[in-house]
Amino acid sequence: MTSRREFVIQLSLGGTALLAGQAMAQAMVAEGDAQATALGYKADTTKVDGKKYANHKAEQKCENCALFQGKAGDKAGGCPLFAGKQVSGSGWCSAYAKKG
Numbered sequence: 001m002t003s004r005r006e007f008v009i010q011l012s013l014g015g016t017a018l019l020a021g022q023a024m025a026q027a028m029v030a031e032g033d034a035q036a037t038a039l040g041y042k043a044d045t046t047k048v049d050g051k052k053y054a055n056h057k058a059e060q061k062c063e064n065c066a067l068f069q070g071k072a073g074d075k076a077g078g079c080p081l082f083a084g085k086q087v088s089g090s091g092w093c094s095a096y097a098k099k100g
Helices: 004-025 034-039
Strands: 076-078 085-088
Touching: none
Parallel strands: none
Antiparallel strands: 076 085
């Protein structure tokens, strides 16, 4: 039979492991990742090469893209184009689609 103390310790260790797993699943996309490079992703929309991406506009950010899975005002959120990783809310990529 498990004592109350052992139960509490196991519960806290399980919670810590769960939080660590969530943090790992939510790593930020690196601009150098193959998918990020292919889409021209930049963590800061003001750093996008305007000559290479002529359709880019300064007001276009991940946070107001239809693909952004974060909430309004979030600094980062998920994106289906970068499975298991987060993008910067102030970022941009060539797949940008204005939120409806």
